[in-house]
Amino acid sequence: MRLSGGVRTVGAIALWSLLSTLAIAAPGSSNTARSKLSTPWTDEANSAPVPLADYPRPQLVRKDWLALNGRWDYMGGASLPNPANGQSSPPSFPRNPESIKVPFPPESFLSGIMRDLEINMWYRRTFEVPRQWNQGRGWNNGPGWGWGPGGHGPGSQRGRVLLHFEAVATNSVVYLNGRQVGQHRGRWESFTFDITDLLRPGDNTLVVGANDPHDGLTSEGKNDIDQGDYTFTSGIWQTVWLEPVPDSHIRELTIRPNLQESKVSVQTNVSGSRGTVKVSVLANGRTIGSGRGGNGTEVTISIPNARSWSPDDPFLYDLQVQILDFRGSVVDEVTSYFGLRSISLGEAGGKLHPLLNGRFVMQLGPLDQGYWPDGIQTSPTDTAIQNDLQNMKDLGFNLIRKHAKVEPQRWYYWADKMGLLVWQDMPSMWYPDNQLPWEWQTIIHQHYNAPSIVTWVPFNENWGAYDVARITAWTKSLDPSRLVNGNSGYNNAPGYRPAPGDPGNGDFDDRHNYPGPGDVPEPSATRAAALGEFGGVGLMIEGHMWPGVNHTAYEMQPSVQALTSRFVELQNDLDPFIQERGLGAAVYTQLSDVEHEVNGVLTYDRKVRKIDFAKARVAVKRAIEAGNRLAKRMEGYEGKEGL
Ligand SMILES: *[C@@H]1O[C@H](CO)[C@@H](O)[C@H](O)[C@H]1NC(C)=O
Ligand SMILES: *[C@@H]1O[C@H](CO)[C@@H](O)[C@H](O)[C@H]1NC(C)=O
Ligand SMILES: *[C@@H]1O[C@H](CO)[C@@H](O)[C@H](O)[C@H]1NC(C)=O
16 A cells, blocks of 8 residues: 555644544443454444544645544434425424434444334534634634634635535535524535634524435335345435635545556536635645646646556555635645646457556456444544455455445546546436436546546446436446446346346446356447456355344355365366456455354455455455456557547
């Protein structure tokens, strides 16, 4: 793993945030109930006054922020007012309300609630805006409010305060000091409100309502209503935070790396008054190029001695983006990063393959569902995320298929840093309607800058798949810089839903076979071939399994030794398909056990490696090397570069 300057910056911010949030956090009483199954991070998460206090938006970093994670007042239940109705004022709370630990969902141990199907959830806490944010701004005239010149950000900007939610499931409504701030619908996306005009000196009271009917009418992923596999989670499930910004500030960056021409284009979306945007590219802390442009225009910067990003060398360039006023003073500044890499389809061995940086790289990695026995859909700590990804690197994998879930930004940040290619699924929705395309478009938009993401997967098997060819083509139109795998495993269509069949378009013909490899597709003139799921071989490790369920796998093995042999055999079985029949990608089920499924390479509690990693790594590396040999045979051939 290569750590560049960006990591240290983020670390420093996290510490600052922790120090400043500790001062205002509600007393951090920890949960005294026992967890059904603990991870190595359960105790740390349970005792932290402010859990998951890591900078939540590593691709657009500002110095100041405040995590609102921690203890909130809570009430939940189907009989409570429905937040989806968007009432103009919040309901009243009982005198001694329950307490929940945000951002863990109420179903989870770490939330301190551990109840299923709350349906209507209400959260309340108070916060103070840190005084130092207010220097020279004059948001308000209250005592201790708006004093002193200088302070955050140069110039005489008054500034705004933004309230960010990284994700709340699924219909939410937000109130500040008794007034409605706004509403949001969707499980997987971040959203933001400008709360400046409702802020007061001293305590501000924030109330968040969330309604999650679990009716299959919103995207629920593996929690799908009729086929619900694992514990359904709802409510606030990612970080809530505050951020001070100048009036004129950078809202979004769209970063387009261009490896072929050794340059990067950065489009900046600015809110507020006009100014010049200055973009600088840094390598190992040194500025190597910069350019200027207006709001919304693309600034293109050449990169001398370009170094490409890949799983073997996940080199990231840093970005600094500033808004300058007419005097040239800095009005706003953010940092970000990018990887210089290209994704395309091209020929290797006479057949169409997925290319990385113009060359075929066999994509091999686990199916990863992102569930935890203590936080369910919320990882207990940031270290827990790193640990999952590092384990996959240790196995020699270069790919992760993020299955039926969208993760917090930090998960993709670590994939970018450590060097893993990511296939991103749209989490399935049981009864499709217009919500799905809207949510999918937003997910693609919000994760557009992640170098790790190489393929979008709108549908899995027949899980709520509909209009597949149309949505596949539409997905490609939203992001032509990546590959689109329209329906991973269209052949695997159990009887509980109609089977849409092969969409015929997109960039992959993708089938699922358990344990496999089985009937592996071959490339056509327009599509590469993928085995989007195989493996699924199980092993029960007593003391490390989710209690109260019948444990299953597609095939069961009796010991670590036997599972290792089977794992090695399955990777070796890929060889003829890679060497002779054009297989370009394969996804092994799966990263960890998940509740009743015991077919992970790690136990559900992440405490035991269920296969011998040294032996498994040899087999994984051999399969990837088979792809490299094919690519070398084609050396000199420049693949059909994508956009
Ligand atoms: C600019 O950013 C805002 C806030 O994120 C967003 O609503 C808007 O659509 C963006 N504009 C463009 C042109 O992308
Ligand atoms: C900057 O561009 C965005 C997107 O076109 C627009 O929403 C915003 O109002 C613009 N800001 C200014 C200051 O012109
Ligand atoms: C486990 O399987 C047995 C036998 O099929 C069944 O009777 C029982 O209800 C199952 N338990 C759970 C928790 O599903």
